[in-house]
Amino acid sequence: MQLHLDVETRSSVELRTCGVYKYAQHPHSDVWCVCFATPDRPEPRLWLPSDKVPHEITEVVEDGGTLHAWNANFERIIWKFVLGPRYGWPEPDLTQWRCSMAEARAFGLPGSLKNAAVALNVEHLKDAGGTRLMQRMARARRWDSGEPVWWDSDPEKLERLHEYCKQDVRAELALSERIPPLCETELQTYRLDQIVNDRGITVDRKLVAASQAMVAAADQRINAKLQSVTGIYSTNAASRITSWIKERGVKCDSLKKDAVASMLNGQIPGDVRQVLELRQEGAKTSTAKLRAYEKAVCPDGRLRGSYQFHGAGTGRWAGRLVQIQNLPRCMNGLDVDAAIDDVLAGNLDRVEERHGRGKDVVSSLLRAMLKSPDEKELVGADFASIEARVLAWLAGEAALLQAFRSGEDVYRKMAASIFGCSIEEVTKERRQLGKMAVLGCGYQMGHKRFREQCLAFGIKIGEYLAGRVVTIYRETNSEIVGYWAMVEEAAKRTAFDGSANKAGPVTCSMEGSVLRLKLPSGRCICYQQPKVEQVMTSWGELRPQLTHMHQNSVTQRWERTPTYGGRLVENITQAVARDLLVAAMFRLEHYSFRICAHIHDEVVAVPTFQMSNPVRRMEELMIKTPPWAEGLPVAAEAWKGKRYLK
Template sequence: MDKIRKLSIDLETYSPEELKKCGVYKYAENPEFEILLFGVSVNDSEVVVYDIACGNEPPDEILEALTDNSVEKWAYNASFERVCLSVWLRRHHPGFFKGYGAPDDSVKGYLDPTGWKCSRIWGAYNGLPLSLEMIGAVLGFEQQKLKEGKDLIRYFCSPCKPTKVNGGRTRNLPKDAPDKWALFKKYNKRDVEVEMQIQKRLKNYPVPDSVWDEYHIDQLINDRGILCDTAVVENAIRIDALTKADLMRQLQRLTGLENPNSVAQMKDWLAQQGVAIDSLGKKEVAALLNEDIPEHVKQVLRLRQMLAKSSVKKYQAMQTAMCSDHRCRGMFQFYGANRSGRFAGRIVQLQNLPQNHLLDLEEARDLVKRNDYAALDLLYGSVPQVLSELIRTAFIPKPGMKFVVSDYSSIEARVLAYLAGETHTIESFARGEDLYCATASAMFHKPVVKHGINGELRQKGKIATLACGYGGSVGALKAMGALDMGLKEEELQPIVNAWREANPHIVKYWWDVDAAVMKAVKLHLPSQVGLVYIYYQSGMLFIKLPSGRRLSYVQPRIGQNQFGNDCVTYMGIDQQHWERIESYGPKFVENIVQGVARDILCFAMKNLRDRFIVGHVHDELIIEVPMETNMQEICDIMGQTPDWMPSLLLRADGYECMFYQKD
């Protein structure tokens, strides 16, 4: 065999765990986990399928290459192959396994991601779908992913139900269906071939080394995982079950209904009380509770709201994903949002955890940890609400360590003002002023001080900042809850107008970007708009960010918007479908700003890679550090400005905690 420089790999595996729910780390950790088929191309040669389930294993040269960082290992969703091979090598070929990381780091059980690259990331970087089947269809490959694959995976890769027909077996083996097994091997081979076609097709659109470095840091964080307090998780699930049973009994007693959780039954009961409602959604019920309806009906609706609270699902997700060392791994997906390149949450979804507002957070947490349901029920009006606010606190540092949580202050507003040259906002940041007060002052031409002079205008500055930065108007203000905050309908358009008049450089930046995008798509001519470079190349629209990373838009065209004006459209994922998406200047600016904010967070991750980063949420890092670590030192490192935006005013604030929380 020639010296191995590159491997393209696809695995077919078996585990009784449900992969989508628990993630690959728990899936592969199960004692019954096996690699069934190992499809591999060496140095872009013909794909060979090693039938491991039938005793045909890869040669030693390939096993050695798996831990050689000078050999490029490619796979589609490469984290799956890397983690599965880590476990398989440790169990069956320990002499070939090599871990990585510091001796006290929980990544040591996995193969070093440095030598691995992922063709899904390559596709996402270029604006393509995340599904292998969809990317093959979009790129028009001659060899497509075999459609029979899902049935074959269901047949061989998961437990089966014992029946008389199958002789009571709980798993299908190759000997149980030789024809299907032969087709499964063909499917495995085809997946490697499709993955190699992606590499070939995208060779002129490479992913920069800096982005691969970010991917490897992402894999490090996923390998490390975040420790869970098992007592809090398990007791929260127990307490929730007791609470739900108690709420159900109360509702049955008050309504006489067999199942008060049934929408149809509850609507009928409400109608009998003279209360008609089309939907029992959160907003509709909240609105109804503010109306003049009988008190006993309000009591029922409040109890039903508590019953419907789904916070326990987060605890169940933690319990399902937790590895044997009680760490949840695989919580983050690199390039989960391919319009901006931002990360996406997976499994427990740290990106959308409820906030905590309990003043006695630690005391409430201790009651859950002690499984003291009676005290929780006695001391708090809503046990489900308490459990919801305690979800973050189930994540803890390992013994002898603490968490430092550090996040950027108003990162998107800072980036937008910097890119657009909106001097009044930049100067207010330089003076350390409250952003919403400064915005309101610029909007209404009078001083605004939080809890002071004209303080009532701060709320208008806040809602305008959040809603109007990317072209939002009255509809955006409403979506942000402007009416719920007490603003009147007739106030909304004047707020939009005042914000735009106070931020003329941002408004100009929207339309400068819009004009540059139109010029690139219509005339194929490039433009420099401030720090971003917009150009068309080989059927793609690219926006090069200050970091050097590109945003990619596939098959851009000139279309017409709802007003009959020209606009740019492109192909992308919208609501899980690959379809044509309409866009315009402010939306492209949103992509740019969020993309730059993402690059700044990745810059901080690189600077802090020698610390134990265990998680990140939007613009926040969660870092496990020794007790003697100075928190401000972490914040200072995070607040460093990259050389590609030298005068950007960044500020990172932080706090220390012995369980994860919102400060």
């Protein structure tokens, strides 16, 4: 039996910032209604908190049927903490849940119900007016501490909310009939994702609170210094600071991060330099993650719900809430333990005297705020240069594969080729450029884009050197260059005439109006409604190019976009790297590592028992490749500690 459902809720806390786990456990959180339907009875039925448990709900749970919802994580957690304990709903097993949103994302569709419905032109579109009503009724109308919460329970509005909930069920059910279910391996991966999200990772709440107090003290000090120099009260007064700098005879069009850094690299008066440095420190945004920690951490001190399954078209995860995937790295040379002690002591003078600027130190400790539970240790490991390794394997770049297998420093080797010197003569700065070349030029990047990327990472190079780097990379890696063309031609041919075509270990095929790129793991990347049409290139040449429908990440519109060999190869490479990570995660769980976080190509876990050498054991499990990746030279480096620092 299949049952499709949607839940409408209310609370005095904000779902968007605290996440469903904390939201569902809050005493003010409750359910307005639940609507559900089945394929054989598609008209949704309404359940209200005053009703008994519907017999359909009891039947589907007890008979081992499946429960389908758009973003099923929300319904599942509300069921666990609200519908079950308060209203007596029988709790289903995790294996009974199916997430229509996850299925849509894996099918190359948008993640929102409304946008997916637009993309597939389904009959039952999401009710836009109902969305606004739902958002208003989800929040308390008035709530003062110690007073009862007041909700807007106007009968007419409630009736509209019930119809909105029914319409969501209709839309989800209609989409489910058009979207294929996850394959068995991806369904298992979705379940593992839910287990990791449920488990969460411990947050050092004392350090978060102390860091917030230190940031407030640092801001007060920074603004006082700014006022003494300029008469301006806050580093947030960008327009006034800009005018003051111009009055000092210095050109200033913007106070954005890159613009400030550029001005500081030039010749400017001392007082302007001081003001720019104060602005740079005061405008540091990474410390905003302290508020994100505070809002999202659950009552037991754990951060949950940090990962969006299939957040990217490649299958990789997207970050949610605190976004631990992009926490800033630690300052070079910082004594983390000593810095934590000093921040906890609340002495800003001591912190700045011993470690550096207060907000910089706090920013460097954001990772360390994730810690092991109780007296246990975290053990983590990440793949080394995984995309470069996967790309070489896909393309059959024999020399590069052999270099990885023999443990050569491929970045230093590339730098030696670029600068025409011996490997021994490669400096740290030259090696960094070699690293940028190996990691950046594998996806058909031109010299202008490569130069822009280098500048973004603080590496200053001219157009001539950028062009030389691209040329040397392509001459050295001719199989990779050939693979761009091979993949593009195979995809275009498949989109044009529907034939199946191979590109190395990847197979292109059409299924209805969807181009499917079958990866070595057996999973597919999907491109909706592909076409081969004449497209004007950036260099002014009209040429046949593959296009497909996708959601614009800026406008959120469903629109046609061109693609090319390098981008397709990038998608394939990242998808294969993701499948390797998934395989490693399953091995780690099987061998008693309980995963509490994963960041890009890194996994962080807690062993369930005392291991003699957990670091070596994790490395062994990470580098073991699945049968489909035979010959792929994988390497990993592991660490252990009480806090997440890498």
